[in-house]
Each structure stands twice: as structure tokens, then as C-alpha cells.
Amino acid sequence: MAELVTGDGTDVDEGATVGYEYATDCGPTVLGDDSTVRHGSILYGDVRAGDEFVTGHGVLVREESTFGDDVVVGTDTVIDGRVDVGSHVSIQTGVYVPPESTIGDNVFLGPRAVLTNDAYPVRQEETLDGPTIEDGVSIGANATILPGVTVGAGSFVAAGAVVDRDVPPDTLAMGVPAEFGPLPGVLEGGNQIA
Template sequence: MGQNIRIHRSSKIYGTTSIGEGTIVMENVTLGYPEHRVLMEIIKQGIDIEDYDFPGATIGKESFIRAGTTIFSNVKTGDRFKTGHNAMIRENTIIGNSVLVGTNVIIDGNVKIGNNVSIQGNVYIPTHVTIEDSVFIGPCAVLANDKYPVRGEYIADGPILRKGASIGANATLVPGVEIGEGAMVAAGALVTKDVPPWKLAIGCPAKITELPEKLRQLNKI
């Protein structure tokens, strides 16, 4: 554990979790919770989670984890990481520096997130998604990774959000789409195909249009 960290007494730290200096962990936070496979093994052996040796989470320096957040094992965050309340980040997720994961966000594991990313409240991010640097995702946006849920072989194919892309509130991205560098997705849009760099996707289903000149700049996050 780093120096000058504050962990509320109601929070739980599991596995070999590492917390960077200057980090604050608020009430009822869970860090390093075991993934399903490990949890089933713990139950099978009939032992307490605290007595089982498994990887925890790694939280960077000067981070702020708000109440009710759960971060699973094998999650690694960079420095200055922040969450809202009741966020959940599942295993094998890598997060860069200066990232915000808002209230009630679910990141379902095996996700890569770059630096200077802002994910607003109630966003859902499934497995196998890549989010590059300086991306903004507005509240209640939904990303999907399975074209035909429970109707065939499960092949996870999450969206890719390139550097500086912006996703509006309540937008939906179907599996496999790529949002190009600097592109914008309007609020409420249903994106069913790739959005080229520096273009605007608007409507349901979304149509590709020109991005206004005044918006042709990277996000300031």
C-alpha cells in the first residue's frame, strides 16, 4: 500500500490488491473481488475469501473511489482514477491515467481504456471493448458485443472507440462498429456501421454526416 491513503472502515480489500499513494477509498467499496472462476474454487474449498491467495486489483496514485464501487481482481488503473458511486469494473480491465468512471457504470471485463477518458453515469460497456485516449461517453450510452444473443455461438465483438471520439447520451453502438478518431455520435443515435474519423453519426438508425467545423477538435478532458 502507498503512503497517505485513506480507506473507509466499511470497505473490503481482497487478494494482493495494491493502492497507490494519496488515494481515497470511500464507504462500502470492494477492491480485488475474485472473478467467477476463482470464487467458485473458494466456495468449493469451503474457505473464507480472505484466506485464499489470488491476484487483487491495482489502483494508481491520487485516485478517488466513491461509495459502493466494486472493482474485481486483475483490474489495473492508472493514476488520478476516479469513480462515481456504485460503479462496477470486472476482471482483466486495463485503465489509463486520468479516467473517470461515473455513477452506476458497468464495465463487464476484458476492456482496454486509454488516458483522459470520461465515462458518464449509467453507461454499459461489455467485454472486449477498446476505448482509446480522450474519449467521452455520455450518460446512459450502451455498447453491445453480441450480434445474436443466446441464438448461436457466443463471439464477443465489442466496439472500438478511437482517439478523441464522443458518444452522446442514450446512444447505442452495436457489436463490431468502429468510431473513428474525433468522430461524434449524436444523442439517441443507433450506430449500426462504422463512423469514419471526424464525421457525425445522427439518427436511428444513424446516418453519417459532416461534422461541423467548430467541432473538429479533440476533446478537452
């Protein structure tokens, strides 16, 4: 196992694996103050999380992923390595986040949302290009964000939407493929995660 470095008040359940050694020279797993890793979760070496990092059960966080403060990673979620996540982020049950993805601050990813990083899986040799989710974005349940897409700050992606191109800031994206429109009044004012 890789070295585990924890802050004050951090709790790792029995049955969680923290510091999974994926390579002989991998670095430590670092968890800030008041963090909780629940039973069945696996965190690889070379993972760094700030204060108040919390997992549900059965979470997988692979190597070279970083998290700010106050991040919740819901049950059965996969953070598939080389992912950067900001602070005050709520990632709900069953979300998939692929390598080379970036998630800003004050972001909500709804249940079973899927981010992708390979435009032509097993058909062409491609450079992996995960999405960028900017600050203050909300993504609804079962939405899919395609490779290389940037979802602009303050935008709202509706449940079930398939986003195949960049979303401008402060925009509503809905449908398959997603169409864009202004944020309705009920969605203005930003996320209330922090």
C-alpha cells in the same frame, strides 16, 4: 479478497469493495496515485488503473479491465470485464461497456450510452466482439454502439444514435440507424478532456 496495490494519495471509501475475488488465483487490483473509489463501487481482482482513476457511486468494474491515467467512471456504470480504456477518458453516469471493448484516449461517453458485443443474443452461438472507440471520440447520451463497430478517431456520435456500422474518422453520426456526415464547425477541434 484479492490483493490491493495503491499509489500515493489513493482513497477507497468505506463501503466500496476493491479486489473482489472472482477466482481463487486472481491477481491484484492496482490503482495508481491520487485515485478515488467511492462508496458502493465494486472493483474485481485483475483490474489495473493508472493515476487519477475516479469512480462515482455504485460502479462495477469486472476482471481483466485496464485503464490509463485520468479516467472518470460515472455512477452506476458497468465495465463488464476484459475492457481496455486509454487515458483522459470521461465515462458518464449509467454507461454499459461489455467485454472485448476498446476505448482510446481522450474519449467522452455520455450518460446511459450503451456499447454491445453480441450480434444475436441467445439466438446464435457468437464470438463476442465489442466495439472499438478510437482516440478523441465523443458519444452522446443514450447512444448505442453495436458489436464489432469501430468509431473512428475524432468522430462525434449524437445523442440517441444507433450505430450499426463503422464510423469513419472525423465524422458526425446521428439518427436510427445512424447516418454519417461531416463534422459541423462547432464540433471541430477535438475533445477538451486532457
